[in-house]
Amino acid sequence: MKLQLALDLVDIAGAKEIVSEVAEFIDVVEIGTPIVINEGLHAVRAIKDAFPALTVLADLKIMDAGGYEVMKAAEAGADIVTVLGVSDDSTIKGAVEEAKKSGREILVDLINVKDIAGRAAEVDALGVDYVCVHSGYDHQAEGKNSFADLQAIKGVVKQAKTAIAGGIKLSTLPEVIAAGPDLVIVGGGITGESDQRSAAAEMKRLVSQA
Numbered sequence: 654m655k656l657q658l659a660l661d662l663v664d665i666a667g668a669k670e671i672v673s674e675v676a677e678f679i680d681v682v683e684i685g686t687p688i689v690i691n692e693g694l695h696a697v698r699a700i701k702d703a704f705p706a707l708t709v710l711a712d713l714k715i716m717d718a719g720g721y722e723v724m725k726a727a728e729a730g731a732d733i734v735t736v737l738g739v740s741d742d743s744t745i746k747g748a749v750e751e752a753k754k755s756g757r758e759i760l761v762d763l764i765n766v767k768d769i770a771g772r773a774a775e776v777d778a779l780g781v782d783y784v785c786v787h788s789g790y791d792h793q794a795e796g797k798n799s800f801a802d803l804q805a806i807k808g809v810v811k812q813a814k815t816a817i818a819g820g821i822k823l824s825t826l827p828e829v830i831a832a833g834p835d836l837v838i839v840g841g842g843i844t845g846e847s848d849q850r851s852a853a854a855e856m857k858r859l860v861s862q863a
C-alpha cells in the first residue's frame with residue numbers, strides 16, 4: 654500500500670516547502686487541480702525536477718481530449734495523470750493509449766459517478782492503471798466520505814490498482830487501510846497539520862504495515 658500526498662492550496666514554492674518536509678514518507682506527490690489552474694503544468698515540471706525520485710501525479714481531472722491532455726502532462730514530467738470516470742469511454746481509451754506510449758499511468762477518479770461499482774468495472778476493462786473513489790471538497794462539506802465506495806470497487810476491479818481520496822485523516826486511516834486500497838491519497842490530513850512531518854511519518858508507518 655502506498656501513500657500519496659495531495660497538494661492543492663499552495664503555489665509552487667509552497668509545494669516545494671511541504672514536499673521537502675515529508676518526501677521520505679510519501680510515495681507519490683500530487684499536483685492538485687487548483688495548483689494546475691493557478692500555475693499551469695509548470696508546477697508539475699517544477700516538482701519533478703526538484704524531487705526526481707518521487708512519482709508525480711498531475712490531477713488534471715481530464716473530461717475530454719484524453720490523449721492530447723495526457724501527452725501534455727507527460728511532457729511536463731507527470732508519471733500518473735487523472736481522468737474523470739464520468740467522461741466518455743473514448744476519452745479514457747485515448748488517455749490510456751497515450752500513457753502507454755510513454756510509460757505513464759492513468760488514474761480514473763470516480764468523483765460524482767452514481768453507479769460506482771458498475772463504472773469501476775467498465776473503466777477497469779478499458780485498461781486503466783488505478784480506479785479511485787473520491788469524495789471531493791463539496792461532498793466532504795456535506796459530511797460524506799468514500800469508505801463504502803472503496804469496499805464496492807474492491808469487489809469488481811480485477812486488473813487495476815485501487816485508490817481512495819477525500820478527507821482522510823490519521824483518525825480515519827485505520828478504517829481506510831482495513832479496506833485494502835493500493836494507494837491512499839491524503840491532502841489536508843497532512844498539509845493541514847501543524848506538524849506535517851510527524852503526520853506524514855505516522856501515516857507512512859500505518860500504510861507500510863498493511
Ligand SMILES: O=C(CO)[C@H](O)[C@H](O)COP(=O)(O)O
Binds near residue numbers: 685790840
Ligand atoms: O482532488 C482533490 C479535491 O478535488 C484533493 O486533492 C483530494 O480530495 C485529497 O485532498 P483531501 O485529503 O484534502 O481531501
